[in-house]
Amino acid sequence: MHARSCPRPLQAGRSPPLHHRPRAVPHPRRCRHGLRTPMRIKLYRGWWYAVWREGGTTKRLALRTQDRDEAARALEDHKRLIAMPTTTVAGIMEAYMAAQPNERATWAWARMQTRFGHLRPDQITKANTKEYAEARKAQGVGAGTIHTELTYLRAALKWNGADGWLIEMPSKPPPKDLHLTREQFTRLLSHAKTPHVRLFLILAITTAARMGAILDLTWDRVNFEGGFIRLALGPTTKKGRATVPINESARIALEAAMAIRTCDSVIEFGGKPVKKIRKAFERVAVAAELPWVTPHVLRHTSAVWMAENGVALQEIGQYLGHTDYQTTYRVYARFTPGYLKKAAGALEVL
Secondary structure, eight states, rough: OOOOOSOOOOOTTOOOGGGSOOOOOOOSEEEETTOOOOOOOEEEEEEEEEEEEEEEEEEEOOOOOOHHHHHHHHHHHHHHHHHHHOOHHHHHHHHHHHSSHHHHHHHHOOOOHHHTTSGGGGGGOOHHHHHHHHHOOOOOHHHHHHHHHHHHHHHHHHHHSGGGGGGGGOOOOOOOOOOOOOOHHHHHTTOOOOOHHHHHHHHHHHHHOOOHHHOOOOGEETTTTEEEOOOOOOSSSOOOOEEOOOOOOHHHHHHHHHHTTOSSSEEEEEEEEEOOOOHHHHHHHHHOTTTTTTHHHHHHHHHHHHHHHOOOOHHHHHHHSSSSSHHHHHGGGGSSTTTTHHHHHTTOOO
8 A cells, every 4th residue: 555645634743644644655666556766855844755756646654653864764774675685595595505406505594594595685693593503503514514504594585685694603613533444445336236326426436526426427418438427417527526437347337227218317217217225225234234324425535535646636526516625624734655755754852
């Protein structure tokens, strides 16, 4: 409902009636009544109003104050109010995940949706994100997981044009050193009795790809003749999705799977693409007495093995799909032969 153009006279010292209180109006300069001029403040019978012209008619909106400075502040508050987005965080996250499909983002949002889904992006604050982080920590969730969850929330808000820096991020934990020895991986592989889990394990180690990238892999991106696997889904490279060579171990496993394939997905079961493999993976890890191993540990293991064999860190970063060399250096430099030995040698005293 629009404010009345001619409010009835008011006696000094009395507040405007309820129907003169500020209401949301069309914004910014064009509405169903035609062009509208910018809002300004004007004094009427001792009270300040927001005034604008719309379709040739003067409109007034009571600011309910007799103080000019207070009226100016009220006008700015009202402008900000009517310009606020009506889209919820849930709507933004759904659009973000549709534009950039990511299994980890979907997993993270499933845990944040109840707390943030109903809010507008401007209602996301350092205070409520800090409360969320503390609540998750109380549930026994690690700092790294909480950091990842809020990272996706911030990324979606920034993607939508909102201020993602208002999110209170917990400190990122130091990188974990969990990785397999070659003997441990051999034991893990020996307990993989189903072909699709066995193939997944081999590809996870030989490509150093994330779980989602391996499950998304289709045969048209496996180039036997050229000797490479393109892990990215499209022309743009997704985080952690590089183009990697097919080594001999991967070739043997892929050729065997290719010979009996029944669909376009490389990892298939029962003639259908495998969408989730965590439970099957966990069963194999427990059977191999390696319950701490996760699909991501295999990716980390691949990088550690490369570093231990003296592969240059820049090359390891490319293999992992890292866009920032500092990430590769921070996590894997300590596994390279001779790491800091020269520095330690300079400190000999005996």
